Amino acid sequence: MSEKISVDRRRFLKSAAVTGAAAMVPATAGALEEQVPAQAPAAAPAAAPVAVRETDPTGEGGDVLTTERPGGDFMVDVLKALTFEYVASNPGSSFRGIHECIVNYGNNVMPEFLTCLHEESSVAMAHGYFKVEGKPMAVLCHGTVGIQHASMAIYNAYCDRVPIYLLAGNHLDAATRRPGVEWAHSVQDAAAMVRDYVKWDDTPHSLQHFAESAMRAYKLAMTPPMSPVLLVLDGHLQEEGITPEHAAQLRIPRLTTATPPQGDSGAVAEAARLLVGASNPVIVADRCARTPAGITKLVELAEALQAPVVDLGGRMNFPTRHPLNHSANLRGLVANADVILGLELTDFWGVTATVRDSLHRTSRTFTRDGAKLISINSVDLNTKANYQDFQRYPEVDVAMAADAEATLPALTEAVKKLVSSEQRIAFEARGKRLAEQRATLLNQARQDASFAWDASPVSTARLTAEIWDAIRNEDWSLVSESGNSSSWAVRLWDMSKHYHFIGDSGGAGVGYGAPASVGAALANRKHGRLSVTIQSDGDFLYAPGVWWTAAHHKIPLLTVMHNNRGYHQEVMHIQRMANRHQRGVTRAHIGTTIDNPNVDFSKIAQGMGVYAEGPITNPNEVGPAIRRALAVVKKGEPALVDVVTQPR
Amino acid sequence: MGNPMRVSIVLSMAVLLGAASISAQQAAAPAQSGAQAQLPTGNADNGRKLFTSYGCYQCHGFEGQGSSATGPRLAPRPLPLQVFMRIVRRPPNQMPPYGPKIVSDQDIADIHAYLAGRPAPPPVASIPLLTK
Numbered sequence: 001m002s003e004k005i006s007v008d009r010r011r012f013l014k015s016a017a018v019t020g021a022a023a024m025v026p027a028t029a030g031a032l033e034e035q036v037p038a039q040a041p042a043a044a045p046a047a048a049p050v051a052v053r054e055t056d057p058t059g060e061g062g063d064v065l066t067t068e069r070p071g072g073d074f075m076v077d078v079l080k081a082l083t084f085e086y087v088a089s090n091p092g093s094s095f096r097g098i099h100e101c102i103v104n105y106g107n108n109v110m111p112e113f114l115t116c117l118h119e120e121s122s123v124a125m126a127h128g129y130f131k132v133e134g135k136p137m138a139v140l141c142h143g144t145v146g147i148q149h150a151s152m153a154i155y156n157a158y159c160d161r162v163p164i165y166l167l168a169g170n171h172l173d174a175a176t177r178r179p180g181v182e183w184a185h186s187v188q189d190a191a192a193m194v195r196d197y198v199k200w201d202d203t204p205h206s207l208q209h210f211a212e213s214a215m216r217a218y219k220l221a222m223t224p225p226m227s228p229v230l231l232v233l234d235g236h237l238q239e240e241g242i243t244p245e246h247a248a249q250l251r252i253p254r255l256t257t258a259t260p261p262q263g264d265s266g267a268v269a270e271a272a273r274l275l276v277g278a279s280n281p282v283i284v285a286d287r288c289a290r291t292p293a294g295i296t297k298l299v300e301l302a303e304a305l306q307a308p309v310v311d312l313g314g315r316m317n318f319p320t321r322h323p324l325n326h327s328a329n330l331r332g333l334v335a336n337a338d339v340i341l342g343l344e345l346t347d348f349w350g351v352t353a354t355v356r357d358s359l360h361r362t363s364r365t366f367t368r369d370g371a372k373l374i375s376i377n378s379v380d381l382n383t384k385a386n387y388q389d390f391q392r393y394p395e396v397d398v399a400m401a402a403d404a405e406a407t408l409p410a411l412t413e414a415v416k417k418l419v420s421s422e423q424r425i426a427f428e429a430r431g432k433r434l435a436e437q438r439a440t441l442l443n444q445a446r447q448d449a450s451f452a453w454d455a456s457p458v459s460t461a462r463l464t465a466e467i468w469d470a471i472r473n474e475d476w477s478l479v480s481e482s483g484n485s486s487s488w489a490v491r492l493w494d495m496s497k498h499y500h501f502i503g504d505s506g507g508a509g510v511g512y513g514a515p516a517s518v519g520a521a522l523a524n525r526k527h528g529r530l531s532v533t534i535q536s537d538g539d540f541l542y543a544p545g546v547w548w549t550a551a552h553h554k555i556p557l558l559t560v561m562h563n564n565r566g567y568h569q570e571v572m573h574i575q576r577m578a579n580r581h582q583r584g585v586t587r588a589h590i591g592t593t594i595d596n597p598n599v600d601f602s603k604i605a606q607g608m609g610v611y612a613e614g615p616i617t618n619p620n621e622v623g624p625a626i627r628r629a630l631a632v633v634k635k636g637e638p639a640l641v642d643v644v645t646q647p648r
Numbered sequence: 649m650g651n652p653m654r655v656s657i658v659l660s661m662a663v664l665l666g667a668a669s670i671s672a673q674q675a676a677a678p679a680q681s682g683a684q685a686q687l688p689t690g691n692a693d694n695g696r697k698l699f700t701s702y703g704c705y706q707c708h709g710f711e712g713q714g715s716s717a718t719g720p721r722l723a724p725r726p727l728p729l730q731v732f733m734r735i736v737r738r739p740p741n742q743m744p745p746y747g748p749k750i751v752s753d754q755d756i757a758d759i760h761a762y763l764a765g766r767p768a769p770p771p772v773a774s775i776p777l778l779t780k
Contacts, residue, residue: 328716356741356742357742358739358741358742358743358744358745359738359739359745443772446772446778446779447772448714448716448721449772449778450769450770450771450772450775450778451711451713451714451721451723451769452709452710452711452713452769453769453770453775454770455709455710455711455713457710459709459711459713460715461713462777465775465777465778466777468777468780469777469780472780483717484717486715486716486717486718487716487717491716492778568706571703571706572703572706572707572718575703575706575744576744578744579744579745579746579747579750580744580745582747582749582750583750584749584750584751585702585703585744585750586701586702588703589703646705646709646710646711646713647705647706647707647709647715647718648707648709648715648717648718
């Protein structure tokens with residue numbers, strides 16, 4: 001009933017606008033009311049009757065808004081069909097309809113509403129969640145100010161090939177908007193501002209349209225190269241009632257996900273021929289292992305060839321202590337290689353070249369003459385123009401626009417078929433040599449870690465070793481990147497499972513770390529895993545409200561601060577500029593350091609309801625503090641230890 | 649998985665004292681020349697202050713321990729002062745150049761003395777955390 005009224009009203013309003021502009025001939029009694037402003041000048045006395053009518057909800061001709069079956073209920077049915085566990089959101093009026101439907105009609109289960117304090121946190125939580133769980137999280141936000149807040153985190157996810165399922169509220173019908181904020185929060189084309197870094201978007205005009213677009217969005221988001229998608233939910237569609245007859249006509253389509261694209265068989269055969277015939281092949285992987293199976297597949301290829309693997313860490317691609325893991329020797333291996341296989345590389349050119357940005361700006365490729373480059377990269381199927389995350393053009397010899405993980409079995413099979421008995425003997429000898437070198441690399445890492453072992457501020461090596469000692473006998477998951485702390489975790493820890501490491505932000509947009517770790521910890525929670533993050537101070541301060549979200553939703557997460565009291569990367573940039581300009585570096589700290597006063601991170605966390613200790617400057621106090629925090633985490637809550645550290 | 653490629657390109661906006669070898673542990677020192685005798689004598693206490701004020705620690709750590717991400721180890725056995733000074737003046741890699749207008753020869757000598765005075769690390773075998 002109510003839907004019929006409102007639909008009729010919308011149709012009428014369209015006709016009334018046309019009629020008013022032309023002859024202003026009313027068609028119905030309702031139309032007469034709506035045309036009052038058009039018939040009279042915009043003078044106060046003439047407008048008064050309209051004001052009276054519109055502020056009288058019981059007056060004749062006003063919209064009937066009460067309903068027991070709003071359109072948002074059907075939207076929730078669709079989200080349940082897509083098996084979303086969570087929807088992360090900072091509340092907003094443009095999606096109040098579906099918000100209410102989720103918590104009441106949907107009983108706040110599948111999806112459960114996660115209360116976030118910033119849209120950037122919502123998206124980054126979904127980002128981290130996907131990297132552990134392998135399925136997208138839904139995010140609800142305003143179509144205007146919400147997407148604006150969320151946009152950097154969306155860009156990070158886009159660069160990191162992570163699907164985020166974005167739902168943005170908007171009131172398109174200007175004739176029915178509430179005055180004031182609702183106008184400021186409405187937009188003609190909500191997706192426009194992020195269209196450069198979402199794979200697909202739509203603005204459904206009916207509930208059936210929504211259902212079909214919801215399935216299409218999920219399918220596209222999950223097809224490599226994965227990417228965020230965005231659906232704009234009209235406010236009326238969420239809030240207005242649907243009749244039983246209309247409800248009976250609505251249908252939720254079946255979801256069919258696409259199989260990932262595999263490399264062309266001819267290209268696979270050529271790649272296998274090159275790899276088997278190589279004297280010094282090297283495999284470089286970045287975002288290769290989309291799933292846990294990706295690790296197994298890469299190990300199988302590497303062992304078939306007895307070739308070294310360099311894991312660039314976009315994903316957990318290869319066990320850190322495998323004899324063929326030579327990630328610490330990228331440059332040496334590439335310089336000596338006659339065949340380089342790149343698997344989902346963000347920057348193949350960067351793997352083979354150096355750029356000097358000091359006394360002079362120079363770039364130099366350091367591969368051997370005649371070295372063959374093979375690329376398997378799904379991003380070749382979906383590269384956009386405006387944002388430049390695609391890096392410099394790599395001159396490769398075999399380029400497969402395909403998903404690497406999906407292509408690996410065929411490539412490995414082709415390799416095994418080609419290997420002769422003589423080659424197998426040579427491969428085994430190579431593998432033995434590489435295993436010895438790998439042991440040396442680990443010993444070297446431990447030796448390097450011993451320097452500044454007792455220093456204060458605490459060395460990042462000591463910090464990482466203390467964490468490892470506390471968690472190594474648990475079923476653990478490192479839910480932060482490792483580069484900010486000199487990659488000690490990947491150099492020293494024994495990582496073998498897909499959830500042991502989740503890579504980095506993708507777009508290097510600061511503020512990803514804290515919310516992504518909370519989202520990943522949420523995914524780990526149901527599996528009973530211990531989540532641990534090495535949290536940098538600058539990142540923490542972007543949207544610290546995420547710690548409240550962690551406390552509120554009882555997300556167990558052990559956070560150890562790598563608090564170097566500055567935006568370290570930027571300190572170095574200003575040093576570089578100051579020296580280049582011959583002015584000295586004594587002012588490089590201005591605008592780049594976070595001190596005077598020092599931030600008390602434990603107090604911030606405590607204020608959000610999180611157990612916290614610190615700041616700790618004595619390295620001997622780090623281990624005991626971590627163990628106390630770990631005991632809290634094991635009870636199902638977040639905990640934080642603030643450690644003042646060396647810069648890197 | 650600390651993404652060595654990204655580190656080399658992005659994080660190498662760093663004070664890299666030399667391309668591959670800086671500390672005496674990592675490379676053989678060139679023969680001492682007669683010019684060595686004319687180099688200033690360093691003051692380690694002042695060197696400690698300068699190591700901080702010139703921002704050396706940002707890439708090499710307060711103890712000169714180095715970082716795989718930003719800059720190699722310098723202490724406790726830095727390269728001979730003459731070589732050290734030449735690299736500071738004209739770095740062969742990503743390190744920003746520190747000319748005489750910015751850092752005097754005496755300053756470099758003081759920093760060198762500070763680095764040479766850093767304690768040697770304990771043996772790895774004596775650190776249980778590094779054997780697991």
